Amino acid sequence: MKSVWVYSESDSVSNEVAAAAAEVAKGAGLDVQVIELGEARQGVSSPGGKLLIKGSVRNGDSAGAASSAIAKAAAELQPAAVLLGATRTGREIASRLAAKLRVGCMAEITKVATDGTALSGERSVFAGKVVARVSCPLPAVATVKVGAYPRLTAGSASVSEKEVGVVTDQVKVLSREKKTAGAVDLKSAKVIVSAGRGVKKKEDLPMLEELAKEMHGALGCSRPLSSDLGWLPEEHHIGLTGVTVKPDLYLAIGISGQLQHVAGMKDSKVVASINTDKDAPMFQASDYGIIGDLYLVVPALRKALAARG
C-alpha cells in the first residue's frame, strides 16, 4: 500500500501535519507514515505507522541533510506524497526534496486532499484576499500551513526502519542557542495585549502583563513606552520602528493609534481597543472598541476571564 509521509522538525507541527495526512489518506486507500530522523520522538504521534530513517542524520538537522535522507528513502520506498510543516526549515526541505525527487511542490496549503492521481489543496494569496486552489500530480511534495489543522494526539505507532547511510550537507550546524530567557516572542503570539501612553505609570504594567498571561498572549507596547520612557525593553515595541505583528487578537490598551504604531499591527485578525478618548485614532483601526478608563475596564475584563475559568 502506498503511503503519505509526514515530516517536521517540530514535534507539534509534525502532529498537525499528521492530522492533515490522516485526512488525505482516508478514503484514498493510503496509509500514513510519520518520518523520524535518527531517533523516534516521544511527543510525535502518527495515525498510522512511523518510519525511522537511520543514518548520519537526526531530527532537526539542516534542510540539506534532512532532505537528502528523506529523498534517499523515498527513492526506494516510493511514497505517494510527502507532507511537511510550512516552517522555515520545512519550506526549505520541501523545495530541496521536490527538486531531488523531480516531482512537483506546493507551498503552505490547507484542505489537503487527493483523488488518487493528484494532491490538491488551497492556499491564500494576495495577503489573504484570494484563495487559490492548487493541485499537483502524485507523487508530490507539499508544505502544510502551520496552525491549519488540530494537533493529533494518538498513542504509540508501529515503527519500521530504513537505513540510508551517510548523508552529507555543505552546511554544518555549528551550534544551537536558545533565545535569551524572558525574551518575548510577539511574532508568534496568537494574542497580544499592547500597552500605550494611557498607562499612567510603570508600576501599572504588571496588571497588563497578568492580563496577557490570562489570555495566553504576550505583552507589547507602543513606541513611547519603550523608546521614550523605557518602561519596557525594546523587544516589546510594536510599530514601524519596532516589531511587526499579526496575531489573531490584538488588544490595544491606552494606545492613541499613531501611524507609527498602526503600521506594525494593521494585519492583525481582530483588533480591540480600550481608550478614554473617543476620538483616539486607534478606534479607526479597531474592530471593537471600549471607550473607558483602562483602570476600570482591565480589572473588569480580568474578573470576567477568571469567572469563565
Add this chain to the structure above:
Amino acid sequence: MAGIDLANAAAYVASAASVAVAIYALSVYARKGSVSLSPGRLVGLSKDEASRLKTGDPVFLMHLSIALGVGLSIVYSLIEPVVGYVPYLRSLVLVFTVPLIAGLVVAFGWRIERYAASKRVEAELKSPPDFVSSSTLLQVVLILAIAFTTAELTIVWFPQLYLVGSVIGVLRNLLVAAYYARPSVNLIAGFDTPLAAVRTPFSLADVMSGKADPETIRAGVSKVSEFDQKSRFSFDSCVEIGACESACPATASGRPLSPRVLVRQVSLLSRKGEDASPFESITEDELWSCTTCGACVASCPVSVKHLDAVYDLRRELVAKGNLDKEKSTMLENLGQKQNPYGFNNNSRAAWAEGLGVDTLASNPKAEYLYWVGCLSSFDQRAQKIAVSLSKILKHAGVSFAILGGEEMCTGDPARRIGEEGRYQELALQNVEKLNSYGVKKIIATCPHCFNTLKNEYPQFGGKYEVVYHTQLISDLIREGKVTVPPDKIQNISVTLHDACYASRYNSVFEEPRAALNAAVADVREMGRHGEKTFCCGAGGSNYWFKVPQQRSIAGIRTEEAAGTGAKAIATECPFCMSMFEDTTRTMNTGMEVRDVAELVAECL
C-alpha cells in the same frame, strides 16, 4: 633713527610679501578646485553675506568679524606708510577696529568653548588619537589666527608698536595662506548652492532608454576618489570651526555623529590614498544618525557640504544591502504599495469621504492639485491636517482636487535613505501622472513632498508651481478670502516649530507666522526658529528606523517649546506633529500639538 627706518621698511616689505603669499595661495586653490574668482562671484558673495547679516546669527557675525578683521589689518598694513598723509584716514580705520575687535574677542571666547565641546564629542565618538591631534592642530591655528588678528587691530591704536604688529601680521598672513585659502575659495564656489540641491548620481531614465550602461553606474562611494570633486574640495576645506557641530541635532542628542568629525574623517582618509574606503573610519550608525535637517550646511561659514558625504555613503550602504529590517521594509513597501507604510494605496482618500473633495479624475480642470502626502493620507491624526486644509480651501472658494488612489509617495524617504533608484522610479511615475493631467499648480501639506515636488521634480521633467499650505493660507488671509473673526483663538498660547524642509530648505517661515498670528492671539517664539529651527528628529527617513542615542531629538525640542510657556506646539509638517504627539505625552507637558491649518480652520 636710520636703524629704525630700515627696520620699518623691512617690516613693510615682509608684510607686503606675506600678503602676496596669501593671494598666491588663493589663486593656487582656485585653480585646484576649478573655481572662478571673478568679480561677479565676489560681488555675489558680498551680497549673500550682507543678507545673512540681517539674520543676526551670532556664529555668522563672529565669522564676519574674523574675515573683515583680517581684511582690515591687511589693508592697513599695506597703506600704513601713507596713512599719516591722508587726513582722517587713521581715525576712520580706528573707528572700524572697534566693532571688529569686539567681534573677535567674542569669537575667541566661543572658540575656546567649541574647543572644549569638540573634545567632549571626540571622546564620546572614541575618535582615534591621530584624528584628535589633527583636529586640535586646526583649532589651535584658528585660535592663533583670531588672537593675532585681534592683537594686530589693537596695535593700530599704538603706532609705536608698529614693528611688533608687523611681525604678528606676517605670521597671521602665513597662517591664512596655509590654512584659510582653500576654505575661502570653497566659500566663493559654494555660497549660493541651494541647500536643497542633492547630487543625482545617475539617471534611471537614461538606463531604461539604453542611453546609459547599468554596468557602469555607481550610486554610492566606496573609495575616497569616488566622491564628487566639489564635495571633496569642500570636505578638505573644513577648518574645524565647529558651527555645524553646535547646530547638529544628532550631536545634541548624543547620537554617534558630528558633522565636523564626519567631513574631517573623509578629508584625513584621502591622505591615506585615493583608494581608501570611507568606511575605514566612518560607521554605519554615524551615517544613519543624520536627519538631513541641513543645519550643518546652513551654518557653515565656509560652505562645507556635509550632506554630500551622508548621501553618497548611505547610497553605498544601500548598494551593499547593509540595511536592517526597518529600512528594508520601508523600501519594500515603497516598491510594492507605493507608500512607505505598506497600506493599500487605494485607500489614500479615505479621509476625504463625505467632504465633497474632488479627484483630478472627476475634475481635471481644478486649478490646484492638493498633494496630500502619505502620512496625512494614512495617519488618523495627520488626516485632520488634510481635512482642515480642505475646509479652508472650500471656504475661500479655491478650486482644487486630489489624486486619491493615484497619488504615490514622492520618493523622498527612498532618496534620503540612499535608495536613488527607487526614488527615481517613483519620481518618474509621479511626473508622468501629473503631466498626463496637465497639472500646473500644486499645494502640499508635507514639507518633504513640497521640497521634492518643487526642487527635485523639474530635473525629471515635472515643472509645476508648488506652494506650501502655509503660504497659500497666509495669502488667502491677506487677500481677504479667508476671514478670521476678531474673537480668534484666545484660550491657548502657541509656539511655532518650523519644519526644516519648509524653513531652512525653502525659506518658508514668515508665512506660517502670518497665518498663525491671524488665528491665535498669543504666539510665542522659541530661541531657535525660522531658518535656525531645530529638527524634530524625523527627517532623513529617521521616522522609519532607530539610532542609538542618549536622548531623543524631539524631546530636546519639546523642552524648548515648553520653555516658552506656550500651551500648544504649532506644527506645519505631519512628521513633526507625529513626533511631538508622542513627546508631549511622554514628557507630561500637557501641551497640545496642532497644525497651522488646523488652528486657522478652527476659526472659520
